[in-house]
Amino acid sequence: MTVLFEEGREFHERRPLGMLARVLERLHLDGPLLAGLLALCAFGMFILYSASGQDEALVLRQTVRLCAGFVALLLIAQLPPSLLRAWSPWIFLVGVVLLALVLELGHIGKGAQRWLDLGVVRFQPSEIMKLAVPMMAAWYLHSRPLPPRFTHLVVLGTIAVVPAAMVAVQPDLGTALLIGSAGIITIFIAGIQLRWIVGIAVLAGSLAPVLWFEMHGYQRDRVLTFLDPQRDPLGAGYHIIQSTIAIGSGGVFGKGWLNGSQAQLDFLPEPDTDFIFAVLGEELGLMGALTLLVIYAFIVMRGLYIASQAQDTYSRLLAGCLSLTFFVYVFVNTGMVTGLLPVVGVPLPLVSYGGTSMVTILAGFGMLMSVHTHRKLLAA
């Protein structure tokens, strides 16, 4: 017995994982979630190298951003959720002001006013709103009993709809959709009754025609093209046709890394950003695409687990909302690229080449880590 105990203790002390666990604990990081994110980023870099046409400089820039993102994650993870909660209204307010600024004097980027030039850095205030809206919604509901009452729902709706509308007129339909969905997700996980969900769905349905007339020409085009990609095979439908060809021609095992003709010969539009999933599907086939989906599923599930283990309303709602908005990203992008959903400019999170959204997403995961690692273990 003694021998066994001694051996066991020795074993425990020598286990590298045990050491790692202590390090992670001290850094306020959640091991499984971090592992999932690192796996995702590594896989993403691997695809990006091919999708960018083996552009090493581009991959390097992406690496720098990822590092910046992980630094943000690490820093935010150190902040206790109570502090995040306290800052929430202010962050939200600053975000709305910046959005208004962008609308007023925003620079033209990709034919849309999205960027704010702060001298050294240019960034999109809409990215802040991706975090600010869930924080604000969670902050608002934290002190109120759940499930929320009707007046609370109206306030929640305003918190989501105002920034979403400001982003939509930039126009950036993709980000607006994500911000809006953050509001809906918060309402859903806050425990709203089923009848309210049905009511909101009906309301949204009746607003659809109004929305249609408010849309920009290219946005309408996207919807029409989604319904029939062949409508304009050389114009708006081109994206969907080419990406389905890329994915379909990949087959089960793919054409091999760096060997996707669709991607490498520029048939595929935006192969390193919005349509990178098609590159993966073409070069690594069904196996590669499913692997990526499994990694995403793991991250989302871990996020939901963290949310369910959270100890206060703010933490729960924030963690749940961030996890699910992350999934909305994944679903909207993969759905678009595979032709399930209309073309909306949403990048594949942590895989697509792209600036601020990476940092934002990883900062969001930093909040999840904070929620998980600042629990008072006494309660358990």
Place this chain on the structure above:
Amino acid sequence: MPLRLSIKDHWQEQRLFGRRAISAAVLVLIALSLVAGRLVLLQVVNHEHYQDLSHGNRVRIEPLPPTRGLIFDRNGRLLAENLPTFDLEITPEAVPNLTATLTQLGLLMEITPDDRARFDKALRTHRRFDSLPIKLHLSEEEVARFAVLRQQFPGVDIHARLARHYPGLGSAVHAIGYVGQLSEDDLERLDRAAYAGTVLTGKIGIELAYEQLLHGGPGYRQVLVDAQGRALDVLEKTPPVPGHDLLLTLDSDVQRAAEKALDGLRGSVVAIDPRDGGVIALVSTPTFDPNPFSQGLSPREFAALNTDPKKPMINRALRGAYPPGSTVKPIMALAGLEYNIVLPEQTRYCRGYFTLPGSSHRYRDFKREGHGAMNMHQAIEQSCDVYFYQVALELGIERMHDFMASFGFGEQTGIDIPGERSGLNPSPAWKQKAFRNAADRVWFPGETLITGIGQGFLLATPLQLADAAATLASRGKRFRPHLVAAVRDPVTGELRAHEPERLPDVQVSDPAMWDGVLAGMEAVVSGDRGTARKIGLDAPYRIAGKTGTAQVFTIGQDEKYKAEETPEELRDHAWFIAFAPAEAPQLAVAVLVENGGFGSRSAAPVARQVFDAYFESERMRLAKKAGEPSSGSAR
């Protein structure tokens, strides 16, 4: 209940949230399996379909147009060739400042508003990396001027291509034809795949008739392209098969001599070798230069050609149908002999006109005072109308029609270029069908009379008359007229001759009948009273011929036709048919001069020049042939 509304129940909230988290997880899994299912559908179920699409996407097949076959005359001289021509082209994406570049180019060479309009149109319909022509057919000077300053014009370059060129300019254009821009109409009848890279196609003449042989087979290259269609790499190349070369029966010296003789006139010459039906010359004047057609004729230039009152675009040799006039008289005489109506020495009296029994209408002879007593020989020599009125009356329209038909009248000769008209060989049966009005359907005896001297409904093309002259020359042996003598495979160099096609002979019961008729024709040129005696005076060979005058409009019963008082377009057409040497004919010729008056005056001298050119050419060919063996042994 009120308690729960006012005070937060943490346990209750956590249970509620737990349930929501689980349903969210379920929704996530459902959504993910939707995507996964979609992936399976694309990558497993429809994989092959998308694989095909992807393959088609990556490799573009670009056609390589073949080089068009060359056309030579019977002496091996080029009639149609392919010459490099230089265009100035601009690749918009490579030009830093298009407007400035165009302005600078304008200083270097003339860029017309037409050029600009074409370029601007191309700019809108092409991709930025396509090379677009700004100016076609640079002169050598312009090429040189640009070459010196090329460094100053990034994205601007000179492109060479092969363009069809006809060194004879307008010579023999109606026989050779020309190529023009491939149109949608052309593609209707052509194999689109074979013409994928071709821009020019035969429009008329040999170029059209032998399009398939001349065109050759297209080659292909498989090009790796990106989504914009930009060629990245050539994967595979199948070279095109050049078109076959054609060797014509045409003799460009004879052709030119005939064109020169008809210079300034509207008319036609067709010269046929009666021994095999080979067409030595096929002239329709005025001619026109076909080269602009292959270079792209501007609508203005085309309209000018098309509305020219002299109608240069009309191939008079094949499409001009005129009354043959007296040129049919030898054939009528032969028919008379065959049907025992004419005895060579029996005379008929000509008093200047002929009346049908029971009618006072006078069918006039062109010689008002009359020819007097005429036997067959004299009637042909002096072209007596009254003699042939009588022959025609006795033959009757049916027999005349059938005999004329055996010479090919009223039917296409079947020459190997398209567009031929069949003329008209009238008969009562034809008249029944041709007219709607019952009164017009009746065949009148007077119509038989005038058919006997080649007037009335009878119509023939110069080609048909040359064919008939060749038939007379060969004493009834008929060959289908043709322009192509041989086809040469450009790869193997193998020469494949086109065998002359023999047609049914003109049969007469006694071959001696030909002698009398042909002697009469010889007397036309060499007799004391021959209508074309002027051209035979100093000829070193014997010519047999027959003049003809085709009435354009009918003069009144008591009027006298005066050429000088008649507007030019209403004057008679002049005909002459002939063959030489009379004793062993090598060339049969038909000459038509529109509104040329008497055949003897304007048409016959043309024939003489054609014969002279032909025998000169023959002499050269013999000399060359004699020289060939020695030069062959020297090698």
